[in-house]
Amino acid sequence: MAPEHVDVLIVGAGISGVGAACRLQERCPGKSFAILEARGAIGGTWDLFRFPGIRSDSDMFTLSYPFRPWTGAQAIADGWSIRSYIEETARAHGVDERIRFHHRLVAAQWSSEESRWRVEVERGDTGETLEMTCGFLFSCTGYYRYDQGYTPEFDGLERFGGEVVHPQFWTDDIGYGGKRIVVIGSGATAVTLIPALALRAAHVTMLQRSPSYIISLPAVDPLARLVGGVLPTRLAYPLVRWKNVLLALTVYGFSRRRPAQMRMLIRKLIERRLPAGYDIDTHFKPSYEPWDQRMCIVPDGDFFDAISAGRVSVVTDRIATFTETGIELESGATLDADMVVTATGLELVPLGGVGLNVDGGDVDLGETLAYRGMMLSGVPNMAFSFGYANQSWTLGSDLTAREVCRILGHMDRYRYTQCTPRTGDATVTPVQFVDLSSGYVRRAMDRFPKQGAQDPWRRVQSYTQNVRALRRHPGDDPELEFTRAAGAPAARPSYLSAAPASTSPAP
Numbered sequence: 310m311a312p313e314h315v316d317v318l319i320v321g322a323g324i325s326g327v328g329a330a331c332r333l334q335e336r337c338p339g340k341s342f343a344i345l346e347a348r349g350a351i352g353g354t355w356d357l358f359r360f361p362g363i364r365s366d367s368d369m370f371t372l373s374y375p376f377r378p379w380t381g382a383q384a385i386a387d388g389w390s391i392r393s394y395i396e397e398t399a400r401a402h403g404v405d406e407r408i409r410f411h412h413r414l415v416a417a418q419w420s421s422e423e424s425r426w427r428v429e430v431e432r433g434d435t436g437e438t439l440e441m442t443c444g445f446l447f448s449c450t451g452y453y454r455y456d457q458g459y460t461p462e463f464d465g466l467e468r469f470g471g472e473v474v475h476p477q478f479w480t481d482d483i484g485y486g487g488k489r490i491v492v493i494g495s496g497a498t499a500v501t502l503i504p505a506l507a508l509r510a511a512h513v514t515m516l517q518r519s520p521s522y523i524i525s526l527p528a529v530d531p532l533a534r535l536v537g538g539v540l541p542t543r544l545a546y547p548l549v550r551w552k553n554v555l556l557a558l559t560v561y562g563f564s565r566r567r568p569a570q571m572r573m574l575i576r577k578l579i580e581r582r583l584p585a586g587y588d589i590d591t592h593f594k595p596s597y598e599p600w601d602q603r604m605c606i607v608p609d610g611d612f613f614d615a616i617s618a619g620r621v622s623v624v625t626d627r628i629a630t631f632t633e634t635g636i637e638l639e640s641g642a643t644l645d646a647d648m649v650v651t652a653t654g655l656e657l658v659p660l661g662g663v664g665l666n667v668d669g670g671d672v673d674l675g676e677t678l679a680y681r682g683m684m685l686s687g688v689p690n691m692a693f694s695f696g697y698a699n700q701s702w703t704l705g706s707d708l709t710a711r712e713v714c715r716i717l718g719h720m721d722r723y724r725y726t727q728c729t730p731r732t733g734d735a736t737v738t739p740v741q742f743v744d745l746s747s748g749y750v751r752r753a754m755d756r757f758p759k760q761g762a763q764d765p766w767r768r769v770q771s772y773t774q775n776v777r778a779l780r781r782h783p784g785d786d787p788e789l790e791f792t793r794a795a796g797a798p799a800a801r802p803s804y805l806s807a808a809p810a811s812t813s814p815a816p
């Protein structure tokens with residue numbers, strides 16, 4: 310029996326996959342599609358992470374989909390609300406019915422002769438392996454491994470008598486009330502988790518090797534509160550959304566152009582939040598510039614309030630070894646603990662770990678160049694969704710979904726069966742795909758595609774510029790090679806001159 314075929318196969322039912330399905334349905338209504346999801350639930354990140362206090366660290370007006378307004382004034386939302394929002398969106402658009410749960414894509418082979426992908430899928434519920442085919446593969450698998458977080462080697466860890474938990478694997482039955490907890494890490498997860506743990510723990514110590522930039526933002530958006538009761542959602546939502554897009558870009562731009570002033574400003578804001586004489590130089594003065602790494606956001610300064618209240622202390626030091634009762638530091642100090650939480654990061658993986666093969670040759674992702682941050686050089690009919698590092702993820706993933714729909718529309722209009730980004734004769738100097746210096750990014754970047762120094766081999770970290778580019782961009786591009794399968798009709802509108810029989814860069 311021939312394997313099931315769909316026009317577009319979306320992989321992943323997180324915020325990107327659900328958004329991509331909604332866009333596809335809206336903009337390419339004739340296309341058949343399915344969504345493969347390795348887990349048993351919608352939501353991706355927002356279903357997986359269950360640690361106390363899990364919440365967004367970018368505002369919901371930009372983390373939500375432009376086609377489904379985030380109502381209410383709460384800018385920072387808890388994980389459960391975000392998960393419900395994604396689920397409700399899927400249901401409202403009827404794309405929930407297209408999701409095949411417990412279906413993990415493991416490998417995909419492109420055949421130019423057949424103009425289709427043949428994919429291998431493992432079913433987590435039955436253990437079966439099945440095959441499907443599709444005309445276009447759209448990977449919305451996020452950027453990190455679900456089965457494993459990152460934990461560095463800690464000397465003596467096996468000796469420790471207390472509980473050790475990685476936030477990625479936190480479950481509701483983990484008790485922490487009345488415990489002395491050490492949280493290792495200084496990133497977004499640590500600063501989210503710590504104030505929540507401090508509400509019930511005996512004491513929480515944040516143990517960091519080096520400080521991060523931490524900024525406090527209002528949990529409730531002041532503009533949303535102002536206009537929410539006055540303007541209808543269709544006016545209020547885009548207004549607040551664009552205010553937040555522009556504010557984030559302004560802060561980012563200012564940080565890059567005037568790092569010294571930005572450092573000073575952040576320091577002043579922190580000084581105001583912490584008790585007089587607090588050692589900011591040791592604990593809150595990073596060695597890198599603002600936005601060399603992702604900034605940590607805390608709503609209404611909850612993290613600083615917990616420090617000021619004496620429920621949280623910060624220790625900047627290195628671990629020498631774990632002992633039976635806690636941690637010995639390189640300075641010689643010791644930290645007693647009943648529980649250690651390793652907020653030490655994610656293990657990044659591109660394309661959900663799927664192996665790609667094009668016409669019999671395995672694709673080495675590290676050797677490919679990303680076209681507009683969404684397709685791979687030399688890989689036909691395939692796109693991947695990747696958000697911004699300096700703004701809400703969904704701004705980037707929704708733009709990608711719209712670009713994919715535009716390319717699919719263009720292919721349909723001219724009966725192209727294959728679209729492949731090609732560098733041609735151009736020499737593109739490869740640079741790291743994600744422009745952040747964080748350890749977890751640097752550790753993984755050789756496995757990710759590269760990008761070039763400029764358009765279209767680079768997607769600039771600016772939503773406004775990318776929106777403008779999408780509007781100007783007609784769906785083809787000299788760097789996109791469009792071809793037709795032998796014998797496919799070239800149905801072109803009569804007002805356009807005939808395209809070459811098999812290859813056309815830009816009609």
Ligand SMILES: Cc1cc2nc3c(=O)[nH]c(=O)nc-3n(C[C@H](O)[C@H](O)[C@H](O)COP(=O)(O)OP(=O)(O)OC[C@H]3O[C@@H](n4cnc5c(N)ncnc54)[C@H](O)[C@@H]3O)c2cc1C
Nearest residue numbers: 321323324325347353354365366367414450451661701702
């Ligand atoms: C704790 C935490 C907080 C964050 N907070 C923010 C924030 O506030 N703002 C922000 O912009 N970003 C934030 N991020 C980044 C976040 O991951 C993105 O916002 C966004 O949720 C990514 O959505 P996604 O759908 O692309 O990927 P994911 O949410 O990772 O979903 C990917 C889905 O694909 C499935 N999948 C993966 N591989 C396969 C496969 N081979 N076959 C089938 N299915 C597969 C997974 O099971 C998963 O359901 C945060 C990340 C973390 C970990």
